[in-house]
Amino acid sequence: MSKPTVSSEERARLLRLATRASVAVALLLIGLKTLAWLQTGSVSLLAGLIDSLMDGAASLINLVAVAYALKPADREHRFGHGKAEALAGLAQSAFITGSALLVLLQGIDRLLHPTAVDDPWSGIAVMLFSIAATLGLLAVQHHVIRHTQSTAVGADALHYRSDLLLNLSIIAALLLAQLGIQHADALFGAGVALFIGYGAVRIGIHAVQILMDHELPDEVRNEALALARNVPDVVGVHDLRTRQSGQHWFMQLHLELPASLTLAQAHERGEQVRLAISTRFPQADVLVHKDPA
Structure with a gap:
């Protein structure tokens, strides 16, 4: 763990910046992916949409949890309110696991009942924009994590890093669908669901360790x-x-x-x-x- 380089006031400002940026990006991508999914009917795009919905919910939890965690110690909480961040990470893990299961079930259903993907190019355009927005958000989050070592922001960044692979896989699925390989969309969607689930387990384990007063490294x-x-x-x-x-x-x-x-x-x-x-x-x-x- 690196030594913090900013004051407590600056750490609070950075944490608020990261959580608000995360909520803004998640809401923007939810709107764009909803339109793209309605237009294409792609399972992999549905995976991206559900993932963004979970991002939005998790980011809102982070926003509230970090604001609470930054409150100074009081008479009822002599050691402060910092474990609210770990609770936010645990809630994220639950949300992400739920999204992974939904996408996995949808992918299996599409494998059993193949359906053609309509207008994949609009979906590809949305995913390219999603990649650019996610990279911008990750740059902000990594700057904040470097100076604060925040558990909640770290969990959020882990999920958004997985979103990059998710978005690239959706683009690949849509391109293969354009070539007539319809099963690719469902297979990529199911694969992404498994990857998201793995990330959720890691987030949950880390959050539980903090809540259980796990020793520092x-x-x-x-x-x-x-x-x-x-x-x-x-x-x-x-x-x-x-x-x-x-x-x-x-x-x-x-x-x-x-x-x-x-x-x-x-x-x-x-x-x-x-x-x-x-x-x-x-x-x-x-x-x-x-x-x-």
């Missing part, structure tokens, strides 16, 4: 331990516990210090450890306990 933990051990008089470090809640990390650790230190000196060493870790990871809330060696 080993490289983060190892660096935090190294920073603590580099402080003078620290004999050892043990019982490091970490978790993530939205934009915030929480770390707890025990320092082993010489018993000969005064209370004031031990407190000073603990403060040095806390500052060393929080300087490297500004999003971390660090709690240090001192033990006599």
Whole structure:
């Protein structure tokens, strides 16, 4: 995980930018894909439409969840509201799984009952525009993720990256349909559904890990331990516990210090450890306990 390069106020602004851009793009593509599907009757285009409908629903959830997650800690939520982001990711996983199942069933039905695709060129034009809009949105999202490490925006970006493959496969299906290969449309639609489902499982697993207070990555933990051990008089470090809640990390650790230190000196060493870790990871809330060696 990279070190954040912006203030908390700037992170909040970037998160709002990403969620609002996602909603705007999803609504635009829903309208265009609806028109294209009504004109062509393509199963692969229907897959794209349902996927965009799920994008819109998930992006709206993100918009609300991120706004809630950015609220400061209060009396009822001492650790803040950051897990709202993970809940949004879990809801996204459910929406995406539902869309994948719908498209898969439609693709199987079309394989059993083949139907010709009408006017594929209008569908291809819409998909090319969708690719351009998705690339623009991903550029914004990746910029935001680089500076915020947002779980919700990361889940959203994962889905939109899969949309690029989805859009390309729809174009291929429509071109093959133009050549008279009608089964290609249904096969591509079913294949995309399976791919979307795989992405949904990954999003869900990541969200559940955060909700279950999964430890931060080993490289983060190892660096935090190294920073603590580099402080003078620290004999050892043990019982490091970490978790993530939205934009915030929480770390707890025990320092082993010489018993000969005064209370004031031990407190000073603990403060040095806390500052060393929080300087490297500004999003971390660090709690240090001192033990006599």
